[in-house]
Amino acid sequence: MNKKIVKEQYDVVVVGAGHAGCEAALAAARTGMRVIMFTVSVESIALMPCNPNIGGSSKGHLVREVDALGGEMGRNIDKTFIQSKMLNKSKGPAVHSLRAQADKQAYTTEMRKTLESTDNLTIRQAEVSELLYECTNNRTAITGVRTFSGAEYMAKAVILCTGTYLKARCIYGDVCYYTGPNGLQAANYLTESLKKLGIEIVRFKTGTPARIDGRSIDYSKMEEQFGDEVVVPFSFSTDPADVQIEQKSCWLTYTNEKTHNIIRENIDRSPLYSGEISGTGPRYCPSIEDKVVRFADKNRHQVFIEPEGLYTNEMYIGGMSSSLPEDVQFAMYRTVPGLENAEIVKNAYAIEYDCLPARQLYPTLEFKTVDGLYSAGQLNGSSGYEEAAAQGLIAGINASLKIRGKEQIILDRSEAYIGVLIDDLVTKENREPYRMMTSRAEYRLLLRQDNADLRLRKYGYYAGLIDRDTLDKTEEKKKAIEKEKKRLEETFIGSSDILDAILTENESPMLKSGSSLADLVKRPELDYEKISVLDPCAESAPKDVMEQVNIEIKYEGYIERQRRQIEKFQKLENKKIPENIDYDQVPSLKTEAVQNLKKFRPVSIGQASRISGVTPSDISVLMVYLKKQ
Numbered sequence: 001m002n003k004k005i006v007k008e009q010y011d012v013v014v015v016g017a018g019h020a021g022c023e024a025a026l027a028a029a030r031t032g033m034r035v036i037m038f039t040v041s042v043e044s045i046a047l048m049p050c051n052p053n054i055g056g057s058s059k060g061h062l063v064r065e066v067d068a069l070g071g072e073m074g075r076n077i078d079k080t081f082i083q084s085k086m087l088n089k090s091k092g093p094a095v096h097s098l099r100a101q102a103d104k105q106a107y108t109t110e111m112r113k114t115l116e117s118t119d120n121l122t123i124r125q126a127e128v129s130e131l132l133y134e135c136t137n138n139r140t141a142i143t144g145v146r147t148f149s150g151a152e153y154m155a156k157a158v159i160l161c162t163g164t165y166l167k168a169r170c171i172y173g174d175v176c177y178y179t180g181p182n183g184l185q186a187a188n189y190l191t192e193s194l195k196k197l198g199i200e201i202v203r204f205k206t207g208t209p210a211r212i213d214g215r216s217i218d219y220s221k222m223e224e225q226f227g228d229e230v231v232v233p234f235s236f237s238t239d240p241a242d243v244q245i246e247q248k249s250c251w252l253t254y255t256n257e258k259t260h261n262i263i264r265e266n267i268d269r270s271p272l273y274s275g276e277i278s279g280t281g282p283r284y285c286p287s288i289e290d291k292v293v294r295f296a297d298k299n300r301h302q303v304f305i306e307p308e309g310l311y312t313n314e315m316y317i318g319g320m321s322s323s324l325p326e327d328v329q330f331a332m333y334r335t336v337p338g339l340e341n342a343e344i345v346k347n348a349y350a351i352e353y354d355c356l357p358a359r360q361l362y363p364t365l366e367f368k369t370v371d372g373l374y375s376a377g378q379l380n381g382s383s384g385y386e387e388a389a390a391q392g393l394i395a396g397i398n399a400s401l402k403i404r405g406k407e408q409i410i411l412d413r414s415e416a417y418i419g420v421l422i423d424d425l426v427t428k429e430n431r432e433p434y435r436m437m438t439s440r441a442e443y444r445l446l447l448r449q450d451n452a453d454l455r456l457r458k459y460g461y462y463a464g465l466i467d468r469d470t471l472d473k474t475e476e477k478k479k480a481i482e483k484e485k486k487r488l489e490e491t492f493i494g495s496s497d498i499l500d501a502i503l504t505e506n507e508s509p510m511l512k513s514g515s516s517l518a519d520l521v522k523r524p525e526l527d528y529e530k531i532s533v534l535d536p537c538a539e540s541a542p543k544d545v546m547e548q549v550n551i552e553i554k555y556e557g558y559i560e561r562q563r564r565q566i567e568k569f570q571k572l573e574n575k576k577i578p579e580n581i582d583y584d585q586v587p588s589l590k591t592e593a594v595q596n597l598k599k600f601r602p603v604s605i606g607q608a609s610r611i612s613g614v615t616p617s618d619i620s621v622l623m624v625y626l627k628k629q
Helices: 019-030 059-069 072-082 102-117 190-196 257-265 288-294 326-333 385-403 417-427 449-463 468-489 495-507 518-522 528-534 543-554 556-573 591-600 603-607 616-628
Strands: 006-007 011-015 034-037 053-055 082-085 097-102 123-124 128-137 139-145 152-154 157-160 169-172 173-179 201-206 212-214 222-223 250-255 302-307 314-318 344-346 349-356 373-375
Touching: 011 019, 011 385, 011 556, 019 059, 019 102, 019 157, 053 059, 053 072, 053 250, 053 616, 059 097, 059 157, 059 385, 059 417, 059 449, 072 082, 072 097, 072 385, 097 102, 097 518, 102 344, 128 190, 128 373, 139 157, 139 449, 169 556, 222 528, 257 288, 288 449, 314 543, 326 344, 349 556, 385 417, 385 449, 385 528, 385 543, 417 603, 449 468, 449 543, 495 528, 518 528, 528 543, 556 603
Parallel strands: 006 152, 011 034, 011 157, 034 123, 157 373
Antiparallel strands: 053 097, 082 097, 128 139, 139 152, 169 173, 169 349, 201 349, 212 314, 212 344, 222 250, 250 302, 302 314
């Protein structure tokens, strides 16, 4: 008897429902594609298996950019946060970054509700075990997926967003569970299908700290950490009045020598050091045992106690992720001030999983060797919810654009943190989970979190995620900023009692002659708001316009310098390299350059120049060759 199988047709299949999968599925569905999203458990949709927050240094920039492009993460955290802070306020605006503590359950529930109410989007709980494809004219093209049950789902594009689930195993001490995060089912079969397609796989690891019952914590021994008095929303579409809520406190405490001695005495029992874990961990988010070994001169490390939500006693112990045995965890945590009587709800653990070197992808996040197959999130060797969401959004947008026959979007390093993130992933040999940092962005003064809408709305509109009215309002905002800047530059004032009082109050030098209002704004101790009383013609500009005017005038020289640097940068980015170029035929290219150019297959001269082992002289040789061709 012939076995009957389920067989369905969609435009896009999304494998995984974490932060990358949610953004990918929503982006494709909202642009008119019929989408099916697979998850090993519907309870894991937008799951936060590690830290219960969104944003943070540089990561807040990514969330703002996702929102500017039409993504969901910013809107979702605005609905579900329990504390919010603008980080680095004592520094310049380039590094200001929002961070919000989430109610983890509410975040997941709200995102699931959004997905379930989106037209064209189907959610299916099933494990995808195999990729379906066809080979014609020496080109491999994706045709769909097969689930473990044998059902087939045909599609024009497939987006892989498997996170940390591929052949995952969770480990602490000598305890090992072959599961995904939080004990959820791992995805054990898809790796072999990827290998059959010639896709290279590597092994990475990450970890999470214990969760402790809040009733067993003595908060009097810790420093209370409050949210901002005035909350700034993540999403440009959120009314600021809607996020002025009563916030939950977080707490700060520290490890000590007792903590460190327990770790040192048991370091041989850590799977990280016994050889039980072979995957590479994140250097910028190390476990507590890593910190104690690598920073032996430090006699204490920060520990952040953060609530997991409004309706749970679970507290997240930030800064103390570990894979030490259970008995060591109890002893170690109880040496920390305030945690002497701590009751562990969930043990800390490390998770090891399969992922892939992202050099196998174009900057569109499509595989170079498989037409219509995309990859996003931690599968690409990155870490973090925000990095995953950004990649998922771009993959979802580009899969939709490809199906619609439109040119796909590539954000470059001068346009967005998302551009920096993806370029670093596809251009560099990342040997550890990649984490976004402000220091990675060369043009960070222009890529601020406050101007993400001005930079990226046009791309969201092109993709079909931003409507015309929103784009028009953004264009009006740009014009209002330029108009107000010009007015301040052309408005001159002389000395007066009011001006002298303002200058004295702010310890600013007195005027010796007339000055433009713009020149006063440029003074470090003054700003747009402080000098507004001197301006009889000042109109009540929207707060976001005032913010941009103040920044652009105050940092005008630095901004102009970066714009000139970007002009040079974009000349190289705009010089495209033919896909079928034979680097062996380029005369005078050094052997190392040939090897690495063949390995990464850059799409532009700019990308080629950032590949390790490719020197400026190699770039000159390549440009001469392309010009002759």
